[in-house]
Amino acid sequence: MKWDIQVESDEWRARGLWRELREIEAASGSVIQWNGRELVNFSSNDYLGLAGSQELQAALHEGVDRYGAGAGASRLVCGTLSPHLVLERALAQFKRTEAALVFSSGFATALGVIPALVGHGDTVILDKLCHASLVDAARLSGAVLRVFPHNHFPRLEKLLQTAQGRVLVVTESVFSMDGDRCDLAELVELKDRYGAWLLLDEAHAVGVLGPQGRGLAAELGMEGRIDLHMGTLSKALGLSGGYLAAKRQVIDWLINRARSFVYSTAMLPSLAHAATKALEVVAGAVGDELRTRLWLHLQRLNGGTLPPSAILPIILGEESAALASSQRLMEAGFLIPAIRYPTVARGAARLRLTCTAAHRQSQIDSLLRELNVQGFQR
Numbered sequence: 619m620k621w622d623i624q625v626e627s628d629e630w631r632a633r634g635l636w637r638e639l640r641e642i643e644a645a646s647g648s649v650i651q652w653n654g655r656e657l658v659n660f661s662s663n664d665y666l667g668l669a670g671s672q673e674l675q676a677a678l679h680e681g682v683d684r685y686g687a688g689a690g691a692s693r694l695v696c697g698t699l700s701p702h703l704v705l706e707r708a709l710a711q712f713k714r715t716e717a718a719l720v721f722s723s724g725f726a727t728a729l730g731v732i733p734a735l736v737g738h739g740d741t742v743i744l745d746k747l748c749h750a751s752l753v754d755a756a757r758l759s760g761a762v763l764r765v766f767p768h769n770h771f772p773r774l775e776k777l778l779q780t781a782q783g784r785v786l787v788v789t790e791s792v793f794s795m796d797g798d799r800c801d802l803a804e805l806v807e808l809k810d811r812y813g814a815w816l817l818l819d820e821a822h823a824v825g826v827l828g829p830q831g832r833g834l835a836a837e838l839g840m841e842g843r844i845d846l847h848m849g850t851l852s853k854a855l856g857l858s859g860g861y862l863a864a865k866r867q868v869i870d871w872l873i874n875r876a877r878s879f880v881y882s883t884a885m886l887p888s889l890a891h892a893a894t895k896a897l898e899v900v901a902g903a904v905g906d907e908l909r910t911r912l913w914l915h916l917q918r919l920n921g922g923t924l925p926p927s928a929i930l931p932i933i934l935g936e937e938s939a940a941l942a943s944s945q946r947l948m949e950a951g952f953l954i955p956a957i958r959y960p961t962v963a964r965g966a967a968r969l970r971l972t973c974t975a976a977h978r979q980s981q982i983d984s985l986l987r988e989l990n991v992q993g994f995q996r
């Protein structure tokens with residue numbers, strides 16, 4: 619077969635799907651420098667603005683001073699240092715579970731956890747809008763993969779009725795490209811009725827929802843009924859890394875069987891040290907202040923009512939329409955990227971607008987004016 623990557627790239631480009639990296643010259647708080655211009659950044663997942671926090675920068679420095687640069691090996695070989703264990707205890711406490719395990723990223727968490735728990739003869743059932751890491755992990759596991767339409771629980775129940783082997787239901791508390799939530803109370807009832815396990819990915823909810831920013835399960839008081847709490851340290855926590863929190867038995871099994879844990883070098887100890895600090899900030903009084911500011915901004919952006927999350931998509935449909943709008947907003951000084959297939963379905967292209975506690979009200983108001991000028995309802 620003739621294999622021409624250029625032809626394939628040109629096709630992708632012709633369909634309005636081509637992406638390029640853009641180098642940002644400097645980022646501080648809500649403003650980035652790009653191509654010599656200042657843009658107000660409405661595309662970040664740094665919901666509390668902690669990526670720029672002096673306190674976390676200081677914690678990283680302190681971590682390097684105390685523990686050096688690299689961990690040197692995987693955790694099981696000789697890479698487990700005290701900051702890893704301290705972070706895992708803090709995460710377990712934050713999630714109200716017996717134990718937790720950290721991975722190098724949220725993506726690596728999914729890839730390690732799902733195939734460690736289910737395999738041939740088992741069934742993984744996912745919400746249609748689940749993140750790519752969850753889909754890839756389910757495929758990798760070798761279990762039968764079933765998908766239900768977004769938040770459509772009657773269809774989920776049908777799938778539960780015929781599922782074989784161990785059954786794992788996978789969903790997110792806040793969906794990353796739509797910003798809506800799953801109906802967790804109903805889902806938990808359902809999975810319990812069929813004896814299935816639930817993996818809940820709280821990537822976009824931690825720091826933003828629930829008491830102390832502990833997520834949607836905490837907001838609903840349902841933490842004890844979630845089998846597997848997954849999340850990332852890279853969004854509201856402002857750093858990088860992923861985690862799974864669960865019963866001690868499950869964590870001990872993952873230490874043995876999650877391949878992205880066993881065969882990967884330990885997280886930088888300085889990062890683990892700083893992540894413990896980030897959790898403290900998120901769960902403490904400063905976190906509460908930042909959440910209050912964030913939700914005031916979100917309410918303002920949402921026309922006076924509270925939206926379900928910090929992600930406010932503007933759905934445009936055509937890939938080219940989303941690109942053109944994103945371009946016009948950039949000319950007006952705002953960075954709001956066009957999200958296209960394959961990140962979202964074909965013909966469901968959108969602007970993915972996110973807001974953070976680092977924004978100022980004046981920036982929110984000028985965005986609202988610009989959206990209005992461009993004829994968007996938000």
Ligand SMILES: *Cc1c(COP(=O)(O)O)cnc(C)c1O
Nearest residue numbers: 723724725749794821850852859
């Ligand atoms: C971002 C994200 C991940 C991956 O987390 P990283 O730490 O960035 O690798 C996983 N799940 C969801 C829902 C996400 O939004």
